[in-house]
Amino acid sequence: MDDGTKQTVAKIPLLTTRAGPRDGDKWVERLKEEYMALIRYVEINKQSDNDWFTIESNPLGTRWQGKCWYIYNFKKYEFDLEFDMPITYPETAPEVAIPELEGKTEKMYRGGKICLTVHFKPLWARNVPHFGIAHALALGLAPWLAAEVPHLVDNNMIKHKEDK
Structure with missing residues (x-):
């Protein structure tokens, strides 16, 4: 992990509620913490001119979707x-899955799930x-995009x- 990533992650609020989707009111409390951390992370990115994703959830907070992008050789690749x-x-x-890249890199599982086992888990x-x-x-998807998008483009x- 580089110093810039460490500094960014240090600014993202840590969460305290230990709850998952089956935990009723505790899950609602956890979701509030999740949204606060995401809002702060988006603010940090915008302040450093590093806006690179959008995300939203279903009403229960159990399914998330959005867009992410990576700029390489002055071109924006969006997924x-x-x-x-x-x-x-x-x-x-x-x-986290990027379905449209399924089968294009070894660092991905079925369904387009990005491989994070060795470093992130x-x-x-x-x-x-x-x-x-x-x-x-910040610690999973961003480094994965930084490593894989240039490799996928170059190969x-x-x-x-615009090149299609």
């Missing part, structure tokens, strides 16, 4: 993102219940919309 909250959340991190496990969705995006696995 749909989605994930369901695991029933064992927050002990289990959400598995141990970090998540050490930080339960303090890490949330904002942390998964002609994806093309910019």
